Every structure is written in structure tokens, then in C-alpha cells.
Amino acid sequence: MSILRSFTAALLGLGVFAGPALADGHLDAAVKARKAHMQLYAFNLGQLGGMAKGEIDYDAAAAGAAAANLADLAAMNQARYWPEGSDNFAMGEETRTLPALWDNIDDVMKISGDLEEATTALASAAGQDLDSLRAALGDVGKACGACHEDYRQSND
Amino acid sequence: MERLFLFLLILATAGALGFWLVTRPVTADPDALTGLTGDAARGAAVFHAGGCAGCHAAPDAEDEARLVLAGGRRFESPYGTFVAPNISPDPEHGIGGWDTLDLVNAMQHGVSPGGAHYYPAFPYTSYARASVQDVVDLKAYLDTLPADATPNAPHEIGFPFNIRRSLGAWKRLFGDDGWVVAGDGLSPEALRGRYLAESLGHCGECHTPRGALGQLDMAAWLGGAANPAGDGRIPNITPGGLDWSEGDIAAYLETGFTPEYDVVGGEMAEVVENLSQLPREDLAAIAAYLKAVPAVE
Numbered sequence: 001m002s003i004l005r006s007f008t009a010a011l012l013g014l015g016v017f018a019g020p021a022l023a024d025g026h027l028d029a030a031v032k033a034r035k036a037h038m039q040l041y042a043f044n045l046g047q048l049g050g051m052a053k054g055e056i057d058y059d060a061a062a063a064g065a066a067a068a069n070l071a072d073l074a075a076m077n078q079a080r081y082w083p084e085g086s087d088n089f090a091m092g093e094e095t096r097t098l099p100a101l102w103d104n105i106d107d108v109m110k111i112s113g114d115l116e117e118a119t120t121a122l123a124s125a126a127g128q129d130l131d132s133l134r135a136a137l138g139d140v141g142k143a144c145g146a147c148h149e150d151y152r153q154s155n156d
Numbered sequence: 157m158e159r160l161f162l163f164l165l166i167l168a169t170a171g172a173l174g175f176w177l178v179t180r181p182v183t184a185d186p187d188a189l190t191g192l193t194g195d196a197a198r199g200a201a202v203f204h205a206g207g208c209a210g211c212h213a214a215p216d217a218e219d220e221a222r223l224v225l226a227g228g229r230r231f232e233s234p235y236g237t238f239v240a241p242n243i244s245p246d247p248e249h250g251i252g253g254w255d256t257l258d259l260v261n262a263m264q265h266g267v268s269p270g271g272a273h274y275y276p277a278f279p280y281t282s283y284a285r286a287s288v289q290d291v292v293d294l295k296a297y298l299d300t301l302p303a304d305a306t307p308n309a310p311h312e313i314g315f316p317f318n319i320r321r322s323l324g325a326w327k328r329l330f331g332d333d334g335w336v337v338a339g340d341g342l343s344p345e346a347l348r349g350r351y352l353a354e355s356l357g358h359c360g361e362c363h364t365p366r367g368a369l370g371q372l373d374m375a376a377w378l379g380g381a382a383n384p385a386g387d388g389r390i391p392n393i394t395p396g397g398l399d400w401s402e403g404d405i406a407a408y409l410e411t412g413f414t415p416e417y418d419v420v421g422g423e424m425a426e427v428v429e430n431l432s433q434l435p436r437e438d439l440a441a442i443a444a445y446l447k448a449v450p451a452v453e
Contacts, residue, residue, distance in 0.1 A: 134410075141428075149421050
């Protein structure tokens with residue numbers, strides 16, 4: 001009995017510790033890819049946000065280009081960024097994506113559609129003038145936030 | 157023996173009388189409304205600054221549906237679960253039957269039209285600092301919103317917190333409608349920000365730590381607190397914890413983007429959704445105020 005018990009405990013222990021350690025290479029690559037994708041959003045948003053805050057002079061061409069990049073990024077097919085098993089429960093510190101994302105794919109796709117819509121609207125507004133840019137930026141933030149709120153582990 | 161009994165009786169009566177006096181609901185003087193008329197357009201700004209929809213819209217309501225104040229959202233706390241009531245203009249299930257004084261008493265004194273104390277999950281301790289004119293304007297605006305006949309669900313609060321009368325004593329101990337941050341030395345912009353942040357915006361309700369009885373720890377005003385929902389910590393937004401520029405703060409409240417272009421999360425997403433409807437000057441004013449708050453390290 002006690003041998004069986006320690007055997008079971010050992011198995012459980014293996015399972016717990018091996019989970020993160022044995023994470024597939026393709027999962028690591030997917031997490032890296034989606035983080036890079038997020039960084040590209042942030043880089044382009046930085047240009048627009050800087051103008052909205054008045055830290056960068058408004059420039060219609062530069063604003064239009066950054067917003068067009070965002071719309072392109074939002075429209076990209078991201079299926080391979082999000083393989084099952086690449087959640088923070090399975091992979092630990094490497095990612096903050098909650099397992100709930102895979103349980104709510106319909107909602108995630110809806111939010112992704114909202115982001116496409118918001119960035120498309122931003123792409124046509126950003127080059128017009130600063131006020132149009134500012135007005136369109138909020139909806140983009142809302143779409144980003146909608147996904148992060150439900151499917152990303154909070155930072156603190 | 158008889159004298160001892162008499163003594164105890166007097167003591168008990170005095171105790172009961174004391175409890176009755178200390179816990180008695182205190183309401184507004186009806187004359188406070190004399191000469192005030194409500195402006196629904198101004199009331200809309202009060203509504204957004206106060207974040208009413210954040211609690212009173214139906215759970216998961218989005219966009220226009222957030223103006224249907226059907227209630228039903230649940231708030232977990234160490235005392236039990238509070239359920240936001242219906243405050244739509246429905247005469248039976250909402251507050252359609254209220255007059256303006258009822259709303260002033262509810263928002264600024266935490267007292268229902270029937271004379272019962274509300275739980276301070278409803279942030280009347282903050283709203284108490286608002287001007288009566290703002291509440292009068294808000295009433296005019298609330299009256300324009302769609303009615304909804306969703307019945308109220310009861311709070312799920314255990315003993316002894318379910319004795320509402322005792323909240324009267326809590327209010328006497330901890331209710332304080334004075335400003336937290338002294339006004340001398342604040343610019344007119346920061347004063348406007350103080351008004352928005354300390355009264356309508358009720359920032360302190362989440363960002364200030366609470367003591368054993370649920371009272372705010374004013375010495376650590378806006379210094380960050382445990383999340384009553386149990387997930388993580390609500391951040392310190394004094395200069396001791398937040399090094400963003402005023403422009404960064406105002407932009408965050410307007411668009412939800414942090415200076416690194418990450419986005420607002422958790423309950424704050426809802427707050428940004430409300431605040432983003434305010435004039436930009438008001439958001440800049442809140443930012444100016446936050447820079448003037450004493451730093452909590």
C-alpha cells in the first residue's frame with residue numbers, strides 16, 4: 001500500500017514538475033511570436049498616442065501609416081500564435097494567457113473582429129486630423145482591453 | 157435584589173436608547189433643494205464621472221445597453237456579496253417613484269426613502285462631497301434613461317453585517333464629507349480634479365486600503381489596496397507609486413493606454429469607459445490632482 005502510494009505521489013510529482021519543463025518547442029515559438037505581434041501593436045500605437053498626448057507633433061502621413069500598420073496587424077491570421085497548451089497554467093511564467101481563452105474561442109474571435117473594425121476606423125481617421133485620431137483611438141483601446149481583461153493574467 | 161434588577165433595566169434601556177440614537181438615519185434638510193433645478197445634459201456628465209453604469213448596468217451590458225440601469229451585478233467582499241439594485245426609472249422595481257430629495261438622501265447620506273441605511277458598497281461616503289446641484293442634475297438625467305422592470309435581488313450578507321441599523325454607527329464613526337487633500341496650495345485645475353476624484357469619481361473607494369471595519373485608512377489615501385474580489389492588488393496612484401506624467405495619466409483615462417501602450421485591465425477598464433466620456437480638461441484635472449496627492453511609499 002505504502003509503496004503504491006509513494007509511486008503514485010512520484011507520478012503526480014513528475015506530472016506537476018514536468019509540465020512546464022517539457023513544454024514543446026513549438027509552444028515556445030508561438031508564445032514568442034504573439035509577444036512580438038503585441039510589441040508591433042505597441043510600437044505603432046506609441047506613435048499615435050504620442051501625437052494624441054501632444055508629445056509628438058501631429059503629422060497626417062505618419063499617423064496614417066502607423067494606423068494602417070495597426071489595421072494590417074489586426075487583420076493577420078493568428079491561428080498558429082495560439083496553440084492549445086500555450087496557456088500560463090501549462091507553461092508557467094513564460095506567458096500570461098489564461099486557459100479561459102481556449103474555452104471561449106467565440107468570444108475571442110468576436111473581440112478580434114472588434115479590433116479589426118476599430119483599427120480600420122482608426123486607419124481612415126488618423127490621417128484626417130488630430131481630433132479624429134483621438135476619437136478613434138479609444139475604441140482600439142477598448143478592443144485591446146476586452147481581451148486582456150478576460151484572458152490575460154493580471155500583473156500584480 | 158430588586159434594586160439590582162432596576163439598575164440593569166435602566167442600563168439596558170439606556171443602551172437601547174443609545175443604540176437607537178447613534179444608529180438613527182440622518183437625512184438632508186429639504187430646504188437644501190430650494191431654488192435648484194436639474195439640467196439633464198449636465199447630469200449626463202455627473203453620471204459618467206460618478207461611474208453609475210459601472211455598478212448599476214446589467215452584468216456584461218455593453219455600449220447603449222449600459223444606460224439601462226437594471227442592476228444585478230454582484231460584488232464580492234469580506235462581508236458577503238452585494239447585488240447592485242435597479243436604479244432605472246421603472247416606478248415599481250427601479251427608482252421612478254423617487255423625488256430629487258430621495259436621490260440626495262441616498263447618494264449623500266446613504267439613506268433610502270424608507271429610512272433604511274444603505275451599505276457603503278454604494279459609495280455615498282464619497283458622493284457626500286459632491287455638490288447638491290450635481291445630484292439635482294443627475295436626477296434630471298436619470299429620469300431620461302430607459303425604464304427596466306428587473307426585480308432587485310437581495311444582498312447575500314451574513315450576521316452581524318445584515319443588521320442594517322448598525323450602519324448608522326459606522327457612518328458616525330467613519331463618514332466624513334470633508335476633503336481629504338487640503339485645498340491650499342492646489343491649483344484651480346487640481347481643485348477641480350480633487351472634486352472629481354474625491355467625490356463623484358470615488359477613486360478612494362478602491363485605491364485606498366481599508367481597516368477591520370471596512371473604513372478607509374485616510375493616512376494611506378490612494379496608496380493602493382487589496383482587491384476585495386481577491387485577485388491581485390489595486391495600485392498605489394499617489395506620486396509614491398505612479399511615476400506617469402500628467403499627460404500620461406490623462407491619456408490613460410481617455411483611451412485606456414498606459415505609457416507603454418499596454419491597456420487598462422480589470423475593474424479599471426469600466427472606469428475608463430465612463431471617464432472617457434468626460435471633457436478632456438476634466439481628465440487633465442484629475443491628473444493634476446493625482447500629482448498633488450501626498451505620496452504614499
